[in-house]
Amino acid sequence: xxxxxxxxxxxxxxxxxxxxxxxxxxxxxxxxxxxxxxxxxxxxxxxxxxxxxxxxxxxxxxxxxxxxxxxxxxxxxxxxxxxxxxxxxxxxxxxxxxxxxxxxxxxxxxxxxxxxxxxxxxxxxxxxxxxxxxxxxxxxxxxxxxxxxxxxxxxxxxxxxxxxxxxxxxxxxxxxxxxxxxxxxxxxxxxxxxxxxxxxxxxxxxxxxxxxxxxxxxxxxxxxxxxxxxxxxxxxxxxxxxxxxxxxxxxxxxxxxxxxxxxxxxxxxxxxxxxxxxxxxxxxxxxxxxxxxxxxxxxxxxxxxxxxxxxxxxxxxxxxxxxxxxxxxxxxxxxxxxxxxxxxxxxxxxxxxxxx
Amino acid sequence: xxxxxxxxxxxxxxxxxxxxxxxxxxxxxxxxxxxxxxxxxxxxxxxxxxxxxxxxxxxxxxxxxxxxxxxxxxxxxxxxxxxxxxxxxxxxxxxxxxxxxxxxxxxxxxxxxxxxxxxxxxxxxxxxxxxxxxxxxxxxxxxxxxxxxxxxxxxxxxxxxxxxxxxxxxxxxxxxxxxxxxxxxxxxxxxxxxxxxxxxxxxxxxxxxxxxxxxxxxxxxxxxxxxxxxxxxxxxxxxxxxxxxxxxxxxxxxxxxxxxxxxxxxxxxxxxxxxxxxxxxxxxxxxxxxxxxxxxxxxxxxxxxxxxxxxxxxxxxxxxxxxxxxxxxxxxxxxxxxxxxxxxxxxxxxxxxxxx
Numbered sequence: 001x002x003x004x005x006x007x008x009x010x011x012x013x014x015x016x017x018x019x020x021x022x023x024x025x026x027x028x029x030x031x032x033x034x035x036x037x038x039x040x041x042x043x044x045x046x047x048x049x050x051x052x053x054x055x056x057x058x059x060x061x062x063x064x065x066x067x068x069x070x071x072x073x074x075x076x077x078x079x080x081x082x083x084x085x086x087x088x089x090x091x092x093x094x095x096x097x098x099x100x101x102x103x104x105x106x107x108x109x110x111x112x113x114x115x116x117x118x119x120x121x122x123x124x125x126x127x128x129x130x131x132x133x134x135x136x137x138x139x140x141x142x143x144x145x146x147x148x149x150x151x152x153x154x155x156x157x158x159x160x161x162x163x164x165x166x167x168x169x170x171x172x173x174x175x176x177x178x179x180x181x182x183x184x185x186x187x188x189x190x191x192x193x194x195x196x197x198x199x200x201x202x203x204x205x206x207x208x209x210x211x212x213x214x215x216x217x218x219x220x221x222x223x224x225x226x227x228x229x230x231x232x233x234x235x236x237x238x239x240x241x242x243x244x245x246x247x248x249x250x251x252x253x254x255x256x257x258x259x260x261x262x263x264x265x266x267x268x269x270x271x272x273x274x275x276x277x278x279x280x281x282x283x284x285x286x287x288x289x290x291x292x293x294x295x296x297x298x299x300x301x302x303x304x305x306x307x308x309x310x311x312x313x314x315x316x317x318x319x320x321x322x323x324x325x326x327x328x329x330x331x332x333x334x335x336x337x338x339x340x341x342x343x344x345x346x347x348x349x350x351x352x353x354x355x356x
Numbered sequence: 357x358x359x360x361x362x363x364x365x366x367x368x369x370x371x372x373x374x375x376x377x378x379x380x381x382x383x384x385x386x387x388x389x390x391x392x393x394x395x396x397x398x399x400x401x402x403x404x405x406x407x408x409x410x411x412x413x414x415x416x417x418x419x420x421x422x423x424x425x426x427x428x429x430x431x432x433x434x435x436x437x438x439x440x441x442x443x444x445x446x447x448x449x450x451x452x453x454x455x456x457x458x459x460x461x462x463x464x465x466x467x468x469x470x471x472x473x474x475x476x477x478x479x480x481x482x483x484x485x486x487x488x489x490x491x492x493x494x495x496x497x498x499x500x501x502x503x504x505x506x507x508x509x510x511x512x513x514x515x516x517x518x519x520x521x522x523x524x525x526x527x528x529x530x531x532x533x534x535x536x537x538x539x540x541x542x543x544x545x546x547x548x549x550x551x552x553x554x555x556x557x558x559x560x561x562x563x564x565x566x567x568x569x570x571x572x573x574x575x576x577x578x579x580x581x582x583x584x585x586x587x588x589x590x591x592x593x594x595x596x597x598x599x600x601x602x603x604x605x606x607x608x609x610x611x612x613x614x615x616x617x618x619x620x621x622x623x624x625x626x627x628x629x630x631x632x633x634x635x636x637x638x639x640x641x642x643x644x645x646x647x648x649x650x651x652x653x654x655x656x657x658x659x660x661x662x663x664x665x666x667x668x669x670x671x672x673x674x675x676x677x678x679x680x681x682x683x684x685x686x687x688x689x690x691x692x693x694x695x696x697x698x699x700x701x702x703x704x705x706x707x708x709x710x711x712x
Contacts, residue, residue, distance in 0.1 A: 027709045034702045036598070074468035074521055076506045112430035114519040116472070148519075150432045152710065156514040163470045163504075165430055165521035242392070346390045353383045354508065 011159045012081025012088075012203055013125055025121040030151025040149065043123060047130040048113075050143050069172075071106035073097055074165040080354040082129065082159055084203035086195075086214030089162055090132035092290060092356060095219045096241070097166040098140045102221040103237040103293065105176045105228070106168025108140060113164050114148040118157040129160065140219040142166070173232060178255030180235045185296040185324040187260060190223065190309060191216070191317040193245055194273040194287030200355045201276065208279065213272040218291030223312045230308035231301035238294045241356055243347045246285040248294055249332045250346045257329050262322030262344070264337045286347050288355050296324060367515045368437025368444075368559055369481055381477040386507025396505065399479060403486040404469075406499050425528075427462035429453055430521040436710040438485065438515055440559035442551075442570030445518055446488035448646060448712060451575045452597070453522040454496045458577040459593040459649065461532045461584070462524025464496060469520050470504040474513040485516065496575040498522070529588060534611030536591045541652040541680040543616060546579065546665060547572070547673040549601055550629040550643030556711045557632065564635065569628040574647030579668045586664035587657035594650045597712055599703045602641040604650055605688045606702040613685050618678030618700070620693045642703050644711050652680060 008014070028035040045054060077093040087095075094111065101108045113133065117126065137144050199215040201207060220239065227234060236256075240248040245267075253260045269277075269284045277284050291314060297305050302320055309315030332344040364370070384391040401410060433449040443451075450467065457464045469489065473482070493500055555571040557563060576595065583590060592612075596604040601623075609616045625633075625640045633640050647670060653661050658676055665671030678690075688700040 028704075030598075030709060034704050037702070072466060072468060072502055072523065074470045074502055074519070075504045076470040076472050076519065078472060078506045078508050110428060112428060112521050114430045114432040114521070116432050116434060116517055116519075146428055146430055148431045150434045150712075152434050152514060155511065157517075158508060158512040161472055161513075161517070163430070163432065163472075163519035163521075165428075165468050165470070165519075167428065167523065242386075346393070348390050353386060356506075 010122055011125060012083035013128060019122050023123050025117045025119055025123065025126070025151055027119050027151055027153065029117065030149065036149065043127060044130060044147065044149070047127070047134040048144050050145065053145055053147070069170040071101050071104040071168045071170055072165070073100035073104070074163060075100065076161060076163045077356060078158070078161050078354055079200060079356055080158060081203050082125065084200045084215055086199055087217035088129060088132050089160060090129035091136045092217050093162040093164045094133050094136035094140065095217050095290060096356060097164040098142060098219045098221055099239045101166045101168035102224040103239055104168070104170065105174035105237065106170045108142045108166055108168040108221055110145045110167045111137065111142050111164050112146040113144050113162060115150070116157050116161040117149065117151045118159050119151060119154040121159055126160065136219065140221060174228065176234060176237055178236055178252045181252055181256035181258055181296045181324045182235055182298065183258060183324055183326050184299045185235055186299050186302040186320045187249070187262060187322040187324065188295045188297060188302070188305060189245065189319060189321050190293045190315050192268040192270050192273070193289060193292070194269060194277065194284035196290040197287035197352050197355050198273045198276045201352065207276055211272045211276070213270065216289055216291035218314055220291065220293050220314060223293070223309060223314045226308045226312055227295065227305055230304045231297050233301070234295055234297050236296035239289065240292060240294055241288050241290060244284070244286040244288055245294065246332065246344045247347050249344065252296065253332050254330045256324070258324045259326065259328045260322060260324055260332045261335065262332065263335050266319050266321040268317055268319065282351065285344060286351055288352065290356065299323070366478055366481060368439035369484060375478050379479050381473045381475055381479065381482070381507055383475055383507055383509065385473065386505065392505065399483060400486060400503065400505070403483070403490040404500050406501065409501055409503070425526040427457050427460040427524045427526055428521070429456035429460070430519060431456060432517060432519045433712060434514070434517050434710055435556060435712055436514060437559050438481065440556045440571055442555055443573035444485060444488050445516060446485035447492045448573050449518040449520045450489050450492035450496060450498070451573050451646060452712060453520040454498060454575045454577055455595045457522045457524035458580040459595055460524070460526065461530035461593065462526045464498045464522055464524040464577055466501045466523045467493065467498050467520050468502040469500050469518060471506070472513050472517040473505065473507045474515050475507060475510040477515055482516065492575065496577060530584065532590060532593055534592055534608045537608055537612035537614055537652045537680045538591060538654065539614060539680055539682050540655045541591055542655050542658040542676050543605070543618060543678040543680065544651045544653060544658070544661060545601065545675060545677050546649045546671050548624040548626050548629070549645060549648070550625060550633065550640040552646040553643035553708050553711050554629045554632045557708065563632055567628045567632070569626065572645055572647035574670055576647065576649050576670060579649070579665060579670045582664045582668055583651065583661055586660045587653050589657070590651055590653050592652035595645065596648060596650055597644050597646060600640070600642040600644055601650065602688065602700045603703050605700065608652065609688050610686045612680070614680045615682065615684045616678060616680055616688045617691065618688065619691050622675055622677040624673055624675065638707065641700060642707055644708065646712065655679070
C-alpha cells in the first residue's frame with residue numbers, strides 16, 4: 001500500500017524513489033570533460049556497445065558495401081511523455097529513422113544518435129531509453145555508430161530530445177518517390193490507422209477512459225524487403241507519421257500530380273482509436289502512425305504484394321484501399337461508407353503536438 | 357534616439373520590432389500538415405536550396421564517389437545566445453560537423469540538419485540562422501541534403517537547437533585516430549586558444565568589460581587538405597572544442613597510452629582571452645575553440661606541415677607546442693613559462709555550459 005503510494009512517475013516512467021542528486025543529469029555532464037566522459041562510458045556505451053562506436057573518436061568510419069547509392073535521413077524526436085504504451089522515445093528514434101530509410105527502398109546500415117538532455121533528468125530513465133534503442137537497433141539490424149550528448153539547464157528542454165540520422169544502401173533497380181506514382185497504381189496500407197497518436201494521448205492522461213491500446217511503433221524494413229521480393233517495381237513507399245494517412249496521400253498526389261481515390265470502408269481503425277477520435281473530435285485519417293506504411297504498386301502486382309505482406313507480423317492486416325488516377329490532379333478523394341464522395345485535404349494546422 | 361530605445365535583442369539578435377504573432381513559430385508548425393509544409397517551403401528551402409533537398413522525400417539519395425571508406429559524425433548544437441560576435445548557431449552547426457569529419461581525414465560531402473524550434477521563436481531569427489548555415493555550407497563545399505523540423509511548447513526548449521550529421525569520403529591511405537600517436541610525434545596547434553568560449557561568454561554579458569573579441573568558428577577542411585598534401589602520414593587530428601586543448605590532449609594521451617609534453621611559452625592566447633580568463637578564474641587551456649585544430653605528425657614532417665599551414669588564413673599562427681613521448685603513460689605534462697613542470701589534467705566538471 002505504502003509502496004504503491006510512493007511510486008512516482010517521471011516523464012511517463014515509474015521512478016525507483018528516492019532519487020539522489022547524483023542520480024540525475026547535471027550541467028557538468030555536458031562540459032566535454034571528465035563528467036561527460038564518465039557519462040558516456042558508464043551510461044551510453046554499455047547498452048549501445050559496438051566496435052565502431054567504442055573507438056571513441058569524433059565520428060565513425062565505415063566501409064561502403066556493394067552498390068553505389070545511399071539514402072540518408074534525419075529526424076528529431078521530441079515525444080511527450082518519453083514512455084508510452086507500446087514504446088518510448090528511444091524505440092521511436094530508432095524506428096522512425098529506420099522507417100524513413102526503408103521508405104526510400106534502402107536497407108538501413110548505420111545510425112547516429114544525438115542527445116539533448118535536460119539538467120535534472122533521472123539517469124535511470126536515460127538508461128531505459130538507451131536499452132530500448134539498442135533492442136530496437138538489434139531488431140532492425142542497424143548499428144548505432146556515432147553519437148553526441150549535450151546538456152541544457154533545467155527548464156530549457158523537456159527531459160530528453162533525440163535526433164537520429166540514418167544511412168542505408170539502396171539495391172540497384174529500386175526507384176522510389178512520390179513523383180513516380182502512375183495512373184492505375186493500387187494504394188496499399190499495411191494495417192490499422194492512428195494507434196500511435198492515440199496511445200501517446202492516452203499516456204498523457206488526455207482521454208477520459210482507460211484503454212489497452214498500444215503504439216504501433218515498429219521497424220518496417222523487413223516488411224519492405226518482402227514487398228520488393230514480391231514486386232521489384234514499387235513506385236512509392238511512405239510511412240504515414242505526423243499528419244497521418246491523409247497528409248501522406250496528399251503529398252503523393254501533389255508530387256505526382258495525380259488524383260488518389262480511396263474507399264472509406266477499406267480503412268482499418270481499432271475500436272479504441274475510433275472511440276477516442278469521436279470523443280476528441282479527431283479524424284483517424286490524420287492521426288500519426290509509427291509502424292504502418294503506404295505503398296503505390298502497379299495494379300497487376302496488387303495480390304502478390306498483399307499476400308507477401310500478410311506473411312509478416314506487421315503486414316497481416318494489409319489491404320488495398322484505393323487507386324491513383326488521372327484526376328483530380330494533386331488531390332485525394334474518398335468514397336465514404338454511406339455512399340458519398342468527399343475531398344480529403346491536408347491537415348491545416350496543429351492537431352496532436354509532440355507525438356514523435 | 358527613440359529608434360535606439362525600441363531595439364529589442366532576442367536570443368542575441370536585434371529584432372525588427374514589433375513582431376506580430378504570425379511572425380513567430382507556433383505549435384502548428386510542427387504538425388506535419390500544411391503549416392509545416394509552408395514553413396519548410398517558404399523559410400527553409402529558399403536559403404538551403406539544392407536539387408537533392410528540394411526533391412522533398414523523406415530523406416536524400418546520394419551516389420558514392422570513388423573510394424569506399426566514409427566518415428559519419430553527428431553533433432547537437434545548443435549554444436546560448438544563438439548569435440554571438442563572429443558567428444551564430446547556424447554557422448556553428450555546419451562548421452562543427454564539417455570539422456569533426458575533417459578531423460577524421462574525410463572530405464565532407466553531405467550534411468543533414470534537424471531543428472527543434474521553441475514555440476514563439478521569431479521567424480526572422482530562424483531565417484538568419486538558415487542564411488548563415490547556407491553561407492557556411494557554401495564556404496565549406498558541403499550540401500545540406502536532408503532535414504527535419506519539430507516544434508515544442510514555449511518553455512520546453514531554448515529558442516532553437518540544431519543537430520547536424522555529416523558524411524565524408526576518406527581518401528585511401530589516410531589512417532587517423534587518437535590511438536595512432538607515436539613516440540616522437542610533434543604536437544601542432546593551428547592558432548590562438550579560447551576565442552570561441554570567451555566570445556560566447558561576452559555575448560551573454562558575463563564579462564565586466566567590453567571586448568572586440570570574436571569567436572574563431574570556421575571550417576577547417578581546406579586547412580586539413582593542405583596538411584595532408586604536406587604530410588600524408590598525419591597520425592592524429594582533433595579540434596579542441598568542449599573542454600579545450602587540455603581535454604583533447606588528455607584524450608589522445610589516454611587513447612595512445614603515451615605521454616604528451618607541451619611548452620607553455622609556445623601557446624598563443626589573445627590578450628582579451630587572457631584578461632577574461634584571469635577575471636573569471638578560467639584557464640584558456642580548457643576553453644572551447646571552434647576553428648582550431650591539434651595535429652600529431654611524425655617529427656620529420658614538422659616544418660613542412662607548419663609552412664603549409666601558415667599559407668592558409670586559419671593556420672597563420674600554427675606552432676609546434678610539444679611532443680609525444682613514452683611517459684608518463686596516458687598523461688599530459690606542461691613545462692611552465694616560469695620553469696616548472698605540471699600535470700595538465702582533464703576538465704573535472706562544468707566550466708562553460710552551452711558554448712556549442
